[in-house]
Amino acid sequence: MDREAGNRVQLPEDGYEWKKYGQKFIKNIDKFRSYFKCQKAGCNAKKRAEWSETEPGDLRVVYEGVHNHGSSQDQSGSSQSGASNTSANQYNLLNQVFGDNPPSDYRRSGD
DNA sequence: CGCTTTTGACCAGCGC
DNA sequence: GCGCTGGTCAAAAGCG
Numbered sequence: 001m002d003r004e005a006g007n008r009v010q011l012p013e014d015g016y017e018w019k020k021y022g023q024k025f026i027k028n029i030d031k032f033r034s035y036f037k038c039q040k041a042g043c044n045a046k047k048r049a050e051w052s053e054t055e056p057g058d059l060r061v062v063y064e065g066v067h068n069h070g071s072s073q074d075q076s077g078s079s080q081s082g083a084s085n086t087s088a089n090q091y092n093l094l095n096q097v098f099g100d101n102p103p104s105d106y107r108r109s110g111d
Numbered sequence: 112c113g114c115t116t117t118t119g120a121c122c123a124g125c126g127c
Numbered sequence: 128g129c130g131c132t133g134g135t136c137a138a139a140a141g142c143g
Contacts, residue, residue, distance in 0.1 A: 020116060022135060035134075114142090121136085127129095 011049050012061060012098075016040070018047050026050065031058065040069050060098060 018036035026033050029050070036047040045065040052058040 019114095023117080024133070026133075028132080033133090112143105116141090117139085119137090122134090124133090125131090 011036075011059070014047075014063075016045070016047075016067065025053070038065075038067060040067065043067050043069055 017039040019039045020034055021037050022035040024033055025031075031050045031052045033048065033050040036049065038045040038047070045063065045067045048062040048064060050060050050062075
């Protein structure tokens, strides 16, 4: 399960269940992009991971959507088991988790 | 047996 | 109008 077109990228576990449903090479950024979907019941959260083909350290993970169920890891023990708790979905595109080497020059190419 | 992963193809939108 | 890219789906195979 760890062979991405010749890349050995290890995605940061968030405690959720993801199923890879596609992978493509984005020429716009010259990087690989993998698409994951949450396999939880009633959960339509999606995860997108992209990393440079030659620099595995440029791993970048982007969470799309929110989870309507708690996580198997970050379970504070409260505010969960309820879809009406926005606090449980702190992944609202706010938790862009990076790999172990966050590219300081990730910002934009030109600015 | 169940589950997961992998690849190809298709579609849509946009730019010029 | 055409070409191109991005995104998703489907099917198949392998493993424990």
